[in-house]
Amino acid sequence: MTATNTREQIIVAADVLFYQQGFDHTSFANIAEAVNISRGNFYYHFKSKDQILSAVISLRRSNTHLMLKEWELSTERPERRLLNFIQILQVNHDKILRYGCPVGTLTTELLKLSHPASNEAKMIFTLFRTWLRRQFSEMGHKSDSDNLAMQLLIQSQGIATLANAFNDAEFLNKQVSQLQQWLDDLSTEMK
Amino acid sequence: MTATNTREQIIVAADVLFYQQGFDHTSFANIAEAVNISRGNFYYHFKSKDQILSAVISLRRSNTHLMLKEWELSTERPERRLLNFIQILQVNHDKILRYGCPVGTLTTELLKLSHPASNEAKMIFTLFRTWLRRQFSEMGHKSDSDNLAMQLLIQSQGIATLANAFNDAEFLNKQVSQLQQWLDDLSTEMK
DNA sequence: CTCACTCTAGGACAAACGACCTATTTTTTC
DNA sequence: GAAAAAATAGGTCGTTTGTCCTAGAGTGAG
Numbered sequence: 532m533t534a535t536n537t538r539e540q541i542i543v544a545a546d547v548l549f550y551q552q553g554f555d556h557t558s559f560a561n562i563a564e565a566v567n568i569s570r571g572n573f574y575y576h577f578k579s580k581d582q583i584l585s586a587v588i589s590l591r592r593s594n595t596h597l598m599l600k601e602w603e604l605s606t607e608r609p610e611r612r613l614l615n616f617i618q619i620l621q622v623n624h625d626k627i628l629r630y631g632c633p634v635g636t637l638t639t640e641l642l643k644l645s646h647p648a649s650n651e652a653k654m655i656f657t658l659f660r661t662w663l664r665r666q667f668s669e670m671g672h673k674s675d676s677d678n679l680a681m682q683l684l685i686q687s688q689g690i691a692t693l694a695n696a697f698n699d700a701e702f703l704n705k706q707v708s709q710l711q712q713w714l715d716d717l718s719t720e721m722k
Numbered sequence: 723m724t725a726t727n728t729r730e731q732i733i734v735a736a737d738v739l740f741y742q743q744g745f746d747h748t749s750f751a752n753i754a755e756a757v758n759i760s761r762g763n764f765y766y767h768f769k770s771k772d773q774i775l776s777a778v779i780s781l782r783r784s785n786t787h788l789m790l791k792e793w794e795l796s797t798e799r800p801e802r803r804l805l806n807f808i809q810i811l812q813v814n815h816d817k818i819l820r821y822g823c824p825v826g827t828l829t830t831e832l833l834k835l836s837h838p839a840s841n842e843a844k845m846i847f848t849l850f851r852t853w854l855r856r857q858f859s860e861m862g863h864k865s866d867s868d869n870l871a872m873q874l875l876i877q878s879q880g881i882a883t884l885a886n887a888f889n890d891a892e893f894l895n896k897q898v899s900q901l902q903q904w905l906d907d908l909s910t911e912m913k
Numbered sequence: 914c915t916c917a918c919t920c921t922a923g924g925a926c927a928a929a930c931g932a933c934c935t936a937t938t939t940t941t942t943c
Numbered sequence: 944g945a946a947a948a949a950a951t952a953g954g955t956c957g958t959t960t961g962t963c964c965t966a967g968a969g970t971g972a973g
Contacts (some may be wrong), residue, residue: 537735537920553834556746569922571964576920580961631830638887639830648959655851681893685880686870692879694874696844702872721725728950749930762934771931849966855957 538576546587550626550633553640554584561712577684578679581648591633595655599662609669610718613683617710618661620694620703628698632691634659659684667686670718679717729767731757736744737778741817741824744831745775772839779842783825786846790853800860801909807854808901811881811894819889825850840862850875862912870908877901 544565547642548557559580563570577583602615620627634655641649663680672679690710694703735756739748750771754761769775793806811818821827825846832840854871863870881901885894 551834553746553831555744556835559962560959571923574961574963577963630834635883635887636830636834639827639883640744642886643742643821643827644747645743656884656887678896681884681897683855684884685897686876687880689876689878689880689885692826692883693831693847693875694849696826705869706872706876712920750932751929762953763951765931765933769932 535564537568537572540602541568541576542586542590544552545583546590548636549584549587551630553635554646555640555644576719581646584646584648588637588648588655592651592655592658595658599658602664603662609666610714612689613663613666613714614711616659616683617687617707617714620710624700624703627691628694628700628703631681631695632688635688656684666698683710728757728759728763732759732767732774733777733781736774737781740775740778740828742821745828745837746831770838775837775839776842779828779839779846783842783846783849786849790849794853795913800857804831804854804857804874804905805902808878808898808905811878811885811898811901815891815894818882819885819891819894822886824880826879826882828853846855847875861909874901877904 541562545557545562548561548565552561559570559573562583565572577586596620602612605615606612626633634652638649638652641652658681660677663683664676667676667679685708687710689701690706694700694706732753734879736748736753736882739752740758743752750761750764753774754764768777793803796806797803817824825843829840829843829847851868851871854874855867858867858870877897881894881897885891885897
């Protein structure tokens with residue numbers, strides 16, 4: 532097991548734990564236990580907890596970037612691409628019910644902690660926002676593209692928060708359907 | 723300064739700090755400093771941190787209950803009552819930009835902490851849900867009343883989360899207007 | 914084999930945490 | 944005004960936190 536591997540293992544484990552338990556409530560001991568290394572070994576790879584957070588956010592940003600890129604290449608039709616976004620809620624169904632949206636919950640927590648990294652976390656939202664906006668633009672929307680992008684973000688955030696709070700699987704499924712319908716109506720309007 | 727007063731001061735201070743910094747990140751020292759009493763004095767009024775949390779949630783629940791009751795008495799027209807709900811986002815404009823929605827952020831945090839009180843916190847959502855549902859029912863909606871109530875909750879949660887993340891006052895105002903418009907359209911449809 | 918470098922283990926540290934305890938002051942009650 | 948009760952202050956305990964340090968195991972090059 533090489534060093535790079537251990538470092539990546541730490542980041543991945545921290546990523547999961549930050550999502551499940553929150554950043555502040557996750558200790559070095561928690562992550563060390565998950566990766567099965569000694570606590571002291573940490574400070575060879577990361578000098579501080581904030582550095583791990585930075586690495587986790589970087590990982591999420593690049594993963595998001597990659598995902599959006601793949602969606603971009605998957606089809607020529609922007610309506611189909613947007614469908615991928617909505618279906619995140621379905622693909623990550625169980626996780627969202629238990630832990631909410633990873634982007635929203637982390638950003639909210641870091642803002643409450645007045646943590647400097649909140650800006651980095653926010654960038655994941657921006658990543659989605661600009662991508663969504665571009666899809667709507669390609670669909671023929673002009674000045675209201677950004678508004679539509681934000682509408683989609685609002686919906687997904689609200690749905691994730693409430694599905695999490697009420698722990699209601701049926702609600703989540705129903706709302707995803709309604710979102711898809713909304714997108715469908717929007718597509719036919721533009722034709 | 724009587725005992726009851728101090729106890730209430732503690733709850734109110736904890737209420738604010740839990741909202742601004744989060745429950746887990748707020749320590750006894752923080753609250754004691756805010757109320758200007760000794761740390762030890764705490765354990766005369768509250769035996770544990772969870773008890774303070776319980777008291778804070780109880781306070782929020784009764785405050786919410788009172789607010790909804792007042793709205794109920796303020797006017798005979800349910801559309802006007804619903805407007806009050808939307809305008810929470812405007813009345814608490816600055817707070818929402820800085821700290822998000824107090825109901826959503828606390829519930830989300832407690833769920834991540836696997837804290838038993840998450841169910842109590844969730845009840846505030848339920849309070850709003852049933853109240854909203856009743857208003858829509860009085861407007862003439864039937865089986866879709868609950869769905870409309872949830873739509874409104876979804877919107878307000880999503881808007882609060884994103885306004886907080888992007889710290890965008892203009893966005894918040896714009897979304898409130900759009901929500902009001904949505905409600906307006908809904909009202910005229912029913913006539 | 915040896916030296917240098919990478920990686921790991923585990924202990925030590927001060928600070929902060931929730932929790933508890935006791936002594937003292939303040940307030941109430943009769 | 945004395946006795947009882949309520950309220951407050953401040954210290955202490957064990958634990959956990961993030962951080963740091965040092966010793967040593969593993970590994971590869973010359």
